[in-house]
Amino acid sequence: MSEVNTISEVRAKAQLAKGAASGMNRLTTAQKNEALLAMADALLQEQASIMEANARDLQRGRENGTSESLLDRLALNSSRIEAIAEGLRQIVDLPDPVGDLLETFDRPNGMHIEKRRVPLGVIGMIYEARPNVTVDAAGLCLKTGNAVVLRGGSAALDSNRRIVGVLREAIARTAMPVEALQMIEDSNRSSVDEMLKLNGLLDVVIPRGGASLIQNVVQNATVPVIETGAGICHTFVDESANAEMAARIAVNAKAQRPSVCNSMETLLVHSSFAANSLTVVTDALKAANVELRGCDRTRQLIADAKAVTEQDYATEYNDYILNVRIVDSLNEALAHIARYGTMHSECIVTENKDHAEQFLQDIDAAAVYHNVSTRFTDGFEFGFGAEIGISTQKLHARGPMGLPALTSTKYTIRGNGQVRG
Missing domain, CATH: 3.40.309.10 (Aldehyde Dehydrogenase; Chain A, domain 2)
Structure with missing residues (x-):
């Protein structure tokens, strides 16, 4: 924890996530699913503390003049928390794309080449309002073997802080490295701006929210971005x-x-x-x-x-x-x-x-x-299960992004001493 005190929260937590990424890559599907189920159970067990934190967000929102429609999107109750936990269980039931063999072929010189799905690495999620996105994003990223740094909106700060705390406590009881799940608590815009420049620590940033948020990320990021959302x-x-x-x-x-x-x-x-x-x-x-x-x-x-x-x-x-x-x-x-x-x-x-x-x-x-x-246009309606967002760009992923969209590919080449002339 000394690193968190000597450098910015954003960089410190991104470094912790980066350090956990290699451990995530070694997990089996069964180990990842065990962690997700533990997370789902913990959400139900900690409903009272989560709703208490949510009540503070709602009170702050009312004092700041937040509209009733936005307050409703922010609000959590037992049925909504049960639905969020069920969402994690549904992710458990989805096929794990990591390790899928996409292509295999042999070259005339005897090299054997395979192309497989691998995690992206460390994903930065920048989003607004609804605390259910915190759990959805965590579940999807962790299922695909990625570490994730979450930065939610200030309106749900207390809710997200408690939810992530509950999820990390659950992860700590499993084989999954707990540092693979990070949350940025700094609600200043500068924390977003810093995330956008963390080349070498974050492998990709995914914004999810209104047009202004998405455009800020797209226009200012040096980290690769998967653009989502804006829909005219x-x-x-x-x-x-x-x-x-x-x-x-x-x-x-x-x-x-x-x-x-x-x-x-x-x-x-x-x-x-x-x-x-x-x-x-x-x-x-x-x-x-x-x-x-x-x-x-x-x-x-x-x-x-x-x-x-x-x-x-x-x-x-x-x-x-x-x-x-x-x-x-x-x-x-x-x-x-x-x-x-x-x-x-x-x-x-x-x-x-x-x-x-x-x-x-x-x-x-x-x-x-x-x-x-x-x-x-929705991952569930397309039969993908949960989605991380809807990509409107053309590189890497487009349309509803299910689990495969949170992976990259790796070629492995096996031989018996071949050298290039």
């Missing part, structure tokens, strides 16, 4: 779309859970469909308490729609607000998405197979849908 998602209703299907998909994509990154922010509607059936879709949206903001052509058909602005098209509302724009062609819809989209999730509703195929091929996004709500 669109649904394009083509001229041949079934009106009832379009309404059902639009309502689900916008109103089923508007605060998440895979919810729709702009509805694009072909002019031919709009002339006959726009109100079928917009009436269903209004019945779901969605505020509509429309282009001039939309407002001619939907009188109570507010005027949409250029900034609205570039906004991730995370709320019951939706832009509606009428376009004259598939190509015009594609151009709009290319301009305002964040390469997250995009949907076309159409009965025209050629248009569907063009949309699926031309859209540059992590997930592209035909006649399916964008709300399905």
Whole structure:
């Protein structure tokens, strides 16, 4: 502990995690699962102390004027803690990707080459608000043999501190090195800025939260980053779309859970469909308490729609607000998405197979849908089990990131004295 007192908390804890990483790499799947189960049991046993810490966060939030919706996301109770513990048990049931043989081949000189999955090493997780992310991130990283340095938001500081304390106490009773799980308690932004520069200690940083957090990490990190989250998602209703299907998909994509990154922010509607059936879709949206903001052509058909602005098209509302724009062609819809989209999730509703195929091929996004709500961009819905986030970049991982996305690869080469001429 003397290191923590002589250098910054961030660097000291990253060094401890780095030192534990080699021990993590030697663990068997059974040993990792034993630690995760111990963590799940400990969360249930320590519910009272966790909720006591959470109550301090909630009280501080009320004093600071935090909205009730954010307080609800922060709040923990017995059922939520049980669900968090169950999430760890579900990770135990998932296949361990570490060690998977991806490729094997022999060279003419007799070398035998294998390519296998290995842990990334030390992962820095920077995230906001909900304390369940603390446990999810810890479980996913540890299952894949990675050490992890967690830096949550200040709103959940006491909750996260107690949760990580409980998890570390559980880990200490297993074969897993306890220093593989670290939490940064310094809530100043400088602690994030320092994490972003810890080349040689952190192998990758994964931000999870709002657009401002993600952009700060992406723009300022020298450590490699897996970009996640920001979602300005669109649904394009083509001229041949079934009106009832379009309404059902639009309502689900916008109103089923508007605060998440895979919810729709702009509805694009072909002019031919709009002339006959726009109100079928917009009436269903209004019945779901969605505020509509429309282009001039939309407002001619939907009188109570507010005027949409250029900034609205570039906004991730995370709320019951939706832009509606009428376009004259598939190509015009594609151009709009290319301009305002964040390469997250995009949907076309159409009965025209050629248009569907063009949309699926031309859209540059992590997930592209035909006649399916964008709300399905999720590790659980894809059958991956838990996820660490949804990557909107192209390198290493893209889309919902399950356990395999938290691994890298290693080549092992065996021979009998070969040298290169």
